[in-house]
Amino acid sequence: MSAHLWLVFILASLPIHGAPGPNNLLALRHGMTCGLGPAALAMLARLPGYALIFLAAGLGLGAVIIAFPEAFRVLTIAGALYIVWLGLRAVRAHESAGAAAQDGTGGRSAARAEFLTAIANPKAILFATAFYAQFIDPAMPGYAAHYATMAAVSLSLESCLGGLYCVAGALARTHFRGDIILWLTRGSGAVLCLMGAGLLVEMVMSG
Secondary structure: OOHHHHHHHHHHHHHHHHOOOHHHHHHHHHHHHHOHHHHHHHHHOHHHHHHHHHHHHHOOHHHHHHHOHHHHHHHHHHHHHHHHHHHHHHHOOOOOOOHHHHHOOOHHHHHHHHHHHHHOOOHHHHHHHHHHHOOOOOOOOOHHHHHHHHHHHHHHHHHHHHHHHHHHHHHHHHHOOOHHHHHHHHHHHHHHHHHHHHHHHHHHHHO
16 A cells, blocks of 8 residues: 555554453453553553454455355354353443452453453454455455555554553553442443443343
């Protein structure tokens, strides 16, 4: 791709990776409950999940999902239920001190939540297929190398912008104490619940 097209691709990707979706809300919450270092390490666990999604999209699995809508429906419902479950655990946090342990957001649990939240969203395969198609044609010479480069850029943007959410959470942890952090944690959990519920409602309405 030309330098101009790369610039357009990066600028168009920024709001996608920077939007307050489930993974970025997790990074924010982990920053508040675990601190910057553990939250940043956990955030990196989402990258293998997204790498698998980009690989699947590149191999044309988005078209397979479209061809088998019931399988896509089951995957979406499972992902939505997992997001709701994560949100409920945050909403049920009882104390600001030690909330990470009660909330399942400490250490390996935080990394597992990041990975599963990324990989449990089958819509990302369809989105990656549609978005990348605006910039690359499978019939073009060197398609595989171009696609791999675009995926690498996307993962780099994801890590950088996800890191900003970790920083924001860590700053909140530093400047706010006690009940404020508790309610911010519960609030992020409530938003996760709403996101998952929205996916479920969408599946019911489309059925």
